[in-house]
Amino acid sequence: MMVRWQRRACVVVVRHHWRSRPTSSSVASVASDRPESPVQRWAGLASELSKARLSGFVATTAFAGYAATGAPLVYTSNLEVSSDAVLATLGVFACSASANALNQVIEARRDARMARTARRPMPSGRCAPHEALAFAAGSAAAGTGALALTSGPLVAPLLGVSNVAAYAGAYTYLKPRAEINTWVGAVVGAVPPLIGWAAAGEPLWVADGVLSAPAEPWILALALYLWQFPHFFALAWRHRADYARGGFSMVPCDDPTGDRTSRLIFRYSVYSFAVPVLAVATGATGYMFAVEGVALNAALLAAAHRFRRDRSQANATRVFRVTLLYLPLLLLGFVLHSGRLKEDHDAGDAATLGDALDPLRNLGRSLCVHEYLAESRLQRRPTTPSLCPLDTAAQTTKMMVVRGLEVSPVPSNRVQRLINEASTCEGVLAATEALPLVGEETYSWEHEEIHIKRRRLATASALQKLAKRLVGSGAREERLRLVRDPRFGRLIRLAGDALPPGVAATRDAQIDALRSVGALSQDRVISTWRHDIDRAIASATSAPLSPGQVTAARWAAERLALFAACASLERCRELEAALDLPFSVHPSLLADDLPSVDAFRETLPLRADDVVTRSGAVVSERRHTAWLVDADDIGAMAYSGKLMRPQPFPLTVTTARDALQDRLAGARYDCALVNLYPTGDAACKYHADPGHGIPDEPRAFWAQDSAIVSVGEVRRFGFRGLLRDDDDRHLFHLFDGDVVHMVSDCQDTYQHCVFKAEDDQTNVAPRISLVFKRALYRVAPPTTTNLRVAWSVLEWLEEVGQDEDDSVAVAAACIGEHFGMSLADSDQRERFGGTRNLRDVFEAGAAALGSHSTEERYERAVRAVGGDAGFDEFLRAVDDKGYFEGCEPDSLQWRARFVKVADKFLERRRGEPSLRPEHLEDPAPPPGSDSEDVKREVVSAAAVIARALDDDDDDKSEVSEAARKLLLQNPRILQKLLSKSLHPEGLDHPVG
Numbered sequence: 007m008m009v010r011w012q013r014r015a016c017v018v019v020v021r022h023h024w025r026s027r028p029t030s031s032s033v034a035s036v037a038s039d040r041p042e043s044p045v046q047r048w049a050g051l052a053s054e055l056s057k058a059r060l061s062g063f064v065a066t067t068a069f070a071g072y073a074a075t076g077a078p079l080v081y082t083s084n085l086e087v088s089s090d091a092v093l094a095t096l097g098v099f100a101c102s103a104s105a106n107a108l109n110q111v112i113e114a115r116r117d118a119r120m121a122r123t124a125r126r127p128m129p130s131g132r133c134a135p136h137e138a139l140a141f142a143a144g145s146a147a148a149g150t151g152a153l154a155l156t157s158g159p160l161v162a163p164l165l166g167v168s169n170v171a172a173y174a175g176a177y178t179y180l181k182p183r184a185e186i187n188t189w190v191g192a193v194v195g196a197v198p199p200l201i202g203w204a205a206a207g208e209p210l211w212v213a214d215g216v217l218s219a220p221a222e223p224w225i226l227a228l229a230l231y232l233w234q235f236p237h238f239f240a241l242a243w244r245h246r247a248d249y250a251r252g253g254f255s256m257v258p259c260d261d262p263t264g265d266r267t268s269r270l271i272f273r274y275s276v277y278s279f280a281v282p283v284l285a286v287a288t289g290a291t292g293y294m295f296a297v298e299g300v301a302l303n304a305a306l307l308a309a310a311h312r313f314r315r316d317r318s319q320a321n322a323t324r325v326f327r328v329t330l331l332y333l334p335l336l337l338l339g340f341v342l343h344s345g346r347l348k349e350d351h352d353a354g355d356a357a358t359l360g361d362a363l364d365p366l367r368n369l370g371r372s373l374c375v376h377e378y379l380a381e382s383r384l385q386r387r388p389t390t391p392s393l394c395p396l397d398t399a400a401q402t403t404k405m406m407v408v409r410g411l412e413v414s415p416v417p418s419n420r421v422q423r424l425i426n427e428a429s430t431c432e433g434v435l436a437a438t439e440a441l442p443l444v445g446e447e448t449y450s451w452e453h454e455e456i457h458i459k460r461r462r463l464a465t466a467s468a469l470q471k472l473a474k475r476l477v478g479s480g481a482r483e484e485r486l487r488l489v490r491d492p493r494f495g496r497l498i499r500l501a502g503d504a505l506p507p508g509v510a511a512t513r514d515a516q517i518d519a520l521r522s523v524g525a526l527s528q529d530r531v532i533s534t535w536r537h538d539i540d541r542a543i544a545s546a547t548s549a550p551l552s553p554g555q556v557t558a559a560r561w562a563a564e565r566l567a568l569f570a571a572c573a574s575l576e577r578c579r580e581l582e583a584a585l586d587l588p589f590s591v592h593p594s595l596l597a598d599d600l601p602s603v604d605a606f607r608e609t610l611p612l613r614a615d616d617v618v619t620r621s622g623a624v625v626s627e628r629r630h631t632a633w634l635v636d637a638d639d640i641g642a643m644a645y646s647g648k649l650m651r652p653q654p655f656p657l658t659v660t661t662a663r664d665a666l667q668d669r670l671a672g673a674r675y676d677c678a679l680v681n682l683y684p685t686g687d688a689a690c691k692y693h694a695d696p697g698h699g700i701p702d703e704p705r706a707f708w709a710q711d712s713a714i715v716s717v718g719e720v721r722r723f724g725f726r727g728l729l730r731d732d733d734d735r736h737l738f739h740l741f742d743g744d745v746v747h748m749v750s751d752c753q754d755t756y757q758h759c760v761f762k763a764e765d766d767q768t769n770v771a772p773r774i775s776l777v778f779k780r781a782l783y784r785v786a787p788p789t790t791t792n793l794r795v796a797w798s799v800l801e802w803l804e805e806v807g808q809d810e811d812d813s814v815a816v817a818a819a820c821i822g823e824h825f826g827m828s829l830a831d832s833d834q835r836e837r838f839g840g841t842r843n844l845r846d847v848f849e850a851g852a853a854a855l856g857s858h859s860t861e862e863r864y865e866r867a868v869r870a871v872g873g874d875a876g877f878d879e880f881l882r883a884v885d886d887k888g889y890f891e892g893c894e895p896d897s898l899q900w901r902a903r904f905v906k907v908a909d910k911f912l913e914r915r916r917g918e919p920s921l922r923p924e925h926l927e928d929p930a931p932p933p934g935s936d937s938e939d940v941k942r943e944v945v946s947a948a949a950v951i952a953r954a955l956d957d958d959d960d961d962k963s964e965v966s967e968a969a970r971k972l973l974l975q976n977p978r979i980l981q982k983l984l985s986k987s988l989h990p991e992g993l994d995h996p997v998g
């Protein structure tokens with residue numbers, strides 16, 4: 007069940023294995039007379055049996071496959087290395103080690119006959135077969151185990167283990183029997199990049215009506231397949247006599263003149279030209295890779311040609327050496343120009359290989375004519391084309407779509423490429439002039455759908471590129487120029503062109519376009535385009551949308567509405583309301599009410615600390631933080647691996663809080679976590695906020711309702727759903743004065759993050775966020791009975807409150823205060839109370855009652871899901887999304903989240919909400935008959951509370967205190983309520 011621990015333990019094992027790999031060959035230590043310790047002996051054997059250098063090479067190709075996905079390698083906030091990357095690389099290393107060891111066991115007799123291999127551990131007698139077999143079994147287990155622990159599906163370990171089997175089985179079997187063995191071996195060698203790709207969680211193919219596949223891993227696999235022929239045949243030629251002695255059936259052994267060998271080497275060197283061509287044609291890389299790949303291939307071909315003319319040992323060696331250089335350079339070139347690595351990655355402050363390569367790319371650009379060429383191409387205005395201007399060439403299009411078999415999901419095209427290559431906003435705009443609006447086309451469409459798709463994709467990427475550059479506060483002048491430019495208006499019209507049926511695939515692009523327009527809408531001038539924006543929103547929302555698409559459209563509409571009427575806004579709001587999300591984004595809610603960033607900075611006790619990461623490393627934060635409270639009895643905040651002592655609200659924060667409470671009806675906040683992002687590279691990766699501080703401190707639990715006020719520089723903000731199956735990502739830009747409101751079970755079902763700056767020149771001004779929360783009272787000692795009582799009280803009050811006295815409603819509100827919600831105000835309940843049904847009431851009450859209940863629920867959850875493989879998988883998936891990030895393992899908070907995950911799991915399995923009466927220990931007693939009595943007592947209790955309320959209208963905490971006393975001092979009320987309550991159906995009834 008403790009997937010985390012298994013997983014970590016395994017990393018440690020693998021790492022240890024790697025560290026213990028010796029650097030010196032143990033052949034040398036055999037030659038010396040010094041006695042060898044068992045550790046030294048095994049280290050030497052492991053290195054030789056695994057063919058450590060070869061396996062290292064193989065592992066590198068798997069790493070290239072992983073990195074090409076653009077998945078994170080390092081989390082820059084704490085310098086933690088992605089465990090997936092490590093597991094994939096080491097896993098493939100161990101699998102390769104296993105295959106090599108098995109191969110050596112099987113070929114021991116033949117190896118003994120060959121000079122090159124006679125000193126290997128098996129033929130030299132330094133290693134017994136059972137030892138080598140044990141090593142092979144161990145590394146196969148470790149390798150497939152490591153691959154199984156990556157967040158990818160089972161594909162990676164399956165490929166790993168079947169590759170070991172193919173190498174030690176088919177390949178080794180064929181080696182002495184048929185020349186075809188080299189071709190089989192080449193297939194085995196082509197698989198590691200596919201493993202790396204799959205280990206990053208990326209699919210290798212998608213069979214969805216038509217079969218489509220990502221180009222990158224297959225091109226890498228093809229490159230490796232082709233490369234092995236020149237590489238291996240050159241080697242085999244040099245050692246052909248030896249191979250013949252060993253009885254192996256290699257082409258060079260039966261080729262006295264070298265004619266066949268050299269022809270094969272030459273032929274596969276020619277085939278290898280396909281790699282850069284395909285990479286560019288499928289859009290996997292930019293076209294610079296074609297230049298570099300072709301140059302590398304030319305070098306290989308030159309060596310192959312030389313060997314073809316003169317089959318000397320020296321020329322074979324030359325081919326071999328060129329292949330050794332060729333492959334790493336080809337892989338490097340591939341990732342340098344890979345389209346995916348240039349894409350903005352969605353992982354908050356995670357660094358990908360793409361980020362690491364940025365400096366290298368920039369250097370390349372500054373040294374190369376390529377940028378100049380791209381610019382001058384843009385200067386030449388596209389002339390009216392005879393064919394669709396979106397085609398690179400008709401040929402390419404046909405290659406891409408072969409009877410519905412889509413080879414690449416990203417067809418390349420000319421306008422797209424010009425947009426990608428443009429280094430200025432003017433360049434982007436100029437490139438888009440070639441895009442025709444519907445009805446403007448002056449050429450015949452060969453494949454209508456493809457063109458519309460490309461037009462839409464190109465529109466979206468142009469807008470995205472513009473937004474990325476110009477969204478920051480440092481780009482105001484240029485942004486104003488852009489939004490006045492008629493070509494910008496044209497882009498918006500393009501984004502709003504009606505979609506013909508059957509091209510829904512481009513809906514995403516349309517939404518991306520809207521998001522970008524929203525991001526560029528901070529200036530009033532945007533209203534010039536209001537009709538077109540409105541039309542685009544209406545068009546986008548005319549078909550079913552994913553949740554993330556709905557929130558994007560609503561957000562864009564809301565931003566437009568700040569400056570102009572927006573007819574589509576109502577519809578967007580309806581769509582979003584139907585999703586019933588536990589968060590909402592309110593653009594500009596406090597735009598006019600906030601002190602400036604500088605005023606905040608001057609008054610906030612901000613500090614950056616050293617924090618301890620999950621892996622135990624100590625890193626200093628880029629983000630500065632403070633924990634502020636507006637009451638004496640609120641406890642510390644434990645967060646991001648540090649404990650933050652409370653400090654009083656400065657006036658700036660009080661001002662912001664009051665304004666916020668004015669605007670968000672019913673919201674009440676008395677504490678705030680404050681963050682300062684001083685520069686563009688401070689960010690906050692996906693996480694959920696903690697529900698409490700130190701449980702023993704007074705008022706150390708926070709209500710579920712929480713609001714983030716954004717001040718200063720604009721930044722991207724994201725939510726991602728943890729427990730839903732559909733595409734549940736939500737991305738927004740937060741501007742000065744925007745508010746994000748999180749309610750209900752938001753922290754349990756979603757994570758949120760703040761991205762790094764989008765542009766390192768114009769988006770780097772400081773940003774402050776105030777994360778307002780409300781501290782809860784602890785009502786009573788956290789016993790099961792009290793839990794049940796609390797539940798009963800709430801339920802009962804709700805029941806009598808429907809048609810009774812106002813005072814009962816007041817009492818409900820006061821007691822609700824203890825539990826972080828107001829039951830009395832239906833408007834508040836609906837919109838902001840964060841409580842929509844009795845289940846939530848119970849959850850909130852349970853949270854408020856503290857640690858004991860969590861422990862109990864944890865024990866119960868463990869019992870309910872223990873040993874369930876499906877749950878383990880679910881837990882792992884959720885863990886991989888970072889659900890437990892920031893919680894000390896096995897801490898109260900960790901256990902509370904575990905319980906949530908278990909609840910969700912059971913809920914999904916049963917297809918119904920999870921909290922049932924069984925969650926409480928005793929069976930429910932039947933409804934009591936003394937309800938009139940109880941009602942009277944409750945009403946009089948409510949009167950007491952109402953009086954307290956009259957006495958001091960403003961100080962709710964006193965009222966709460968009165969309610970608390972009331973509950974504790976009148977055990978009789980509680981007793982009666984207890985005996986009356988808990989009918990099972992009540993649990994899921996919506997309130998009101």
Ligand SMILES: O=C(O)CCC(=O)C(=O)O
Nearest residue numbers: 681690695714760775777
């Ligand atoms: O800066 C923000 O907008 C959010 C910060 C946040 O999520 C946090 O501090 O927990």
Ligand SMILES: [Fe+2]
Nearest residue numbers: 693694695758
């Ligand atoms: Fe947060």
